[in-house]
Amino acid sequence: MGVHRIWHHGLVPTEGKRPLDALRSRLISRQRQHDDYTVADLGSSDDGGSRRCDLKFAYEGGERRYSVQVLLSLCYRAGEDRVTWLLAAACTRPWRSCHDAPAHRIGLEELGASGSDEIPIETPVLAMRGWSRQECDHLADLLGEALVAPWRSSAVLVLTEPPTVPVAGWPGLVNVFDVDDRFRHTLNRHLPLGCVLPQGARLYVPPCDQLPDFVEAASPVSGEALEDAITRLIQARSRTPLPEEWAQVPSVRDWYATDPFASPEREPDAELVGKLGRAERELAEARGVITILRKKAKAHAEERDRHAGEVKTLRRRLEDVCATDVACLREQLAQLQAEVDDYARAFEETEAERDELRRVNGLLAGRLARHHDADDEVVAAERPPEEFPSFGELIGAASASLKHLAITAEPAPAAILDHHPKAAAWRRKAWDALRTLDAYAGARTSLLDAGQDPGPELSDVLAFARTGQPGSLISANIIALAESDTVTTNERLRQARTFRVDPRTNPAGRDYFGAHIALERFKSPAPRLHFLDDTDRTGTVYVGYLGAHLPTSKTN
Known part of the structure; x- marks a missing residue:
């Protein structure tokens, strides 16, 4: 018995504090209201700063003439505002456009899901006739960018004339837009010559499927030809490799490589x-x-x-x-x-x-x-440790790559250190310190999100470094979790260590950063990195200052 596969992937907007669990609960709850398919929770796992879960669906086609198995894999990375998804489906007969799309059958589009090109996956045809010029310009700009994007994995069918037979979309793989001639001219201004939309219809095939676009300039547009083109696209997806970011996920790779209808080997x-x-x-x-x-x-x-x-x-x-x-x-x-x-x-x-x-x-x-x-x-x-020509580039690299840190430090104090003979050594130590804070925040928030007690080894950054946890790259001897009582009780010195934070951490938008890491212990300017641990509430460690030693009671 042949197994015919398809896949598509995209994004789902998050909701609530634990978005992955919320999406899984909604999909399972929907199945209880629809008895025409089954769903099984294959469990979840943690992978560094991300969480992943898999759901397995099964249903039969019209009059039980074929069976379908679906694997839906969801992945949420801490700090992002959307959950990524991949739907892999297998059918006991070749897919056709008249088949019920798996994304529609399990209710994925009801969650507001979109494809990798961020175009929502919807069943009905989107009518765009009689729209205002401003609306047309805005949507043409977005649609034109998506049509030429190399990462687009879903097809887009644009109609300028009604076909002989009504054509609907295939959620996750084909979106249908019904436009007027004014929008056609507006869209063509955003496209290269080889991608222009004619008077009639054009099916923009995803680059990953390596098929030519289907163009129909005859009037009226043949609905049967459009349905055949959509069917060829769906069947071609069976030969298209999985996206790179999903191909190495063990659960997806194993499911897609084996026959899901066969009994498991023991x-x-x-x-x-x-x-x-x-x-x-x-x-x-x-x-x-x-x-x-x-x-x-x-x-x-x-x-x-x-x-x-x-x-x-x-x-x-x-x-x-x-x-x-x-x-x-x-x-x-x-x-x-x-x-x-x-x-x-x-x-x-x-x-x-x-x-x-x-x-x-x-x-x-x-x-x-x-x-x-x-x-x-x-x-x-x-x-190996990275070398940065300046503290400004170091802060920029940290902001881009260390996802568990919120760097609110002003660049000017750190830039002054660039002229010191020991600046290169300080930059290396600062980079190791930032990576240590990011590793600590990732390990702690991962356990908190899973509802587990972090334990004494992750009670704070000092314990994290002292016990030699994975990702700890600095000595515990250079970490101080608080300033002296003289500094803490002096309003002038305390204000010098108060920096910006997110209102979720402090509604005032500022908070006191007493914890710090010494990049140089004794010799002036004795640079310091001040941080605030807010992993219990927002899962973030703030870095509010990087520069020369801040004033104390012994300095003016």
Whole structure:
């Protein structure tokens, strides 16, 4: 028995605090009101900063002449305003345009779903005759952009004359627009010459299906020819590979590659057993490496303390010789200063090695977590540290890629640091600090969204770094969760640490940022990164300031 497949994908607007659960509940509740199909919840999973769930539908065609199996996979990424969906369907006979579209049968268009081109998937024909010029210009601009978009995965049928037989859409794969001649001219101004709409009808085929557009310029338009063109498009989708962003999802890939009407095999997967064995061996090796690195980190810490003690001894010797002869003192001072500089450089190198070991420990912890759950990926953490020519570009890259952070920091204080000789080192440490905050926020919000207790390891950023959680790239010694009482109780100093936040966090639009990370501990300008942890409410960590040390009671 042949299995004929189709797929289409797009977006659904979110609603409520847990949009994925809300969409799943609405689809399951709808089935209780319609007994012409069945639905099974295949469960959900977490993947880093995203959640995914799968629903399986089944129904029979007219007079039970064929059967249909449908897999609907939903994915929600934290911080986005829409849920992405992919509908994969299999039929025991070749698809035709007269068949009931799976998206319509399960009620997907009732959720306000749209295709990948953001055109809503709707069954009725959208009549656009007699619209105002402003309405025509606006919609022609949007439609013209969608028609030439390379990522468009649904077809668009535009009619300028009524066909001999009424033609309806196929939700998810074909949208139908009935337009007048004025809109046709308006739309053609937004299209290249090869895509212009003639007087009659044109079926704009998605680029992924690699079919020519169907053009009918005869009058009246043949409805039968249009139906045949839509049928050819639907059947061509059976040979079109899954979109890249869905092709690597295990549940979708496995369902689409197998016969959903066949009974499941009960024998164990030898390949999976082999992979699990290799994963266990790699896990044991990773644990051994972590043990060695911890010993090295302890040795480096002891060496750092020894260097610090020697520096203190040299400073005491410098004070002891202050009463000696001036000429002799100057000579000794020069020698001692040279030794102090050597030890200071050694101290800085030790700190740099300690930070690198901390970063390697975080990467290995991420690799360890990946082997515990084959679906977890820590590719982002395994990339080498990025180099940024300026703090402005660093902040821009962080705003674009670190989705759990809200960076409200003004760029001017950070830009001043670019002229310092140690700016490159500070930028590397700031990048690791921002990635650590993003990893902490992602791990904590993922557990909170799942209704689980984050536990003591994720109680705050300091505990996250101190326990070496996956994604922790900085030392816990440079993290402070609060300022001193002197700063906190002084209104002037407190206002200097008050920065912008979302009204959901504080209706006043501003809040106090006492927590900070030291990019340089002692030497001026001793740059600091101030942050506010709001993962319990909005799932966000704010970064309100990046620049030189803010004023204290010891500064003017």
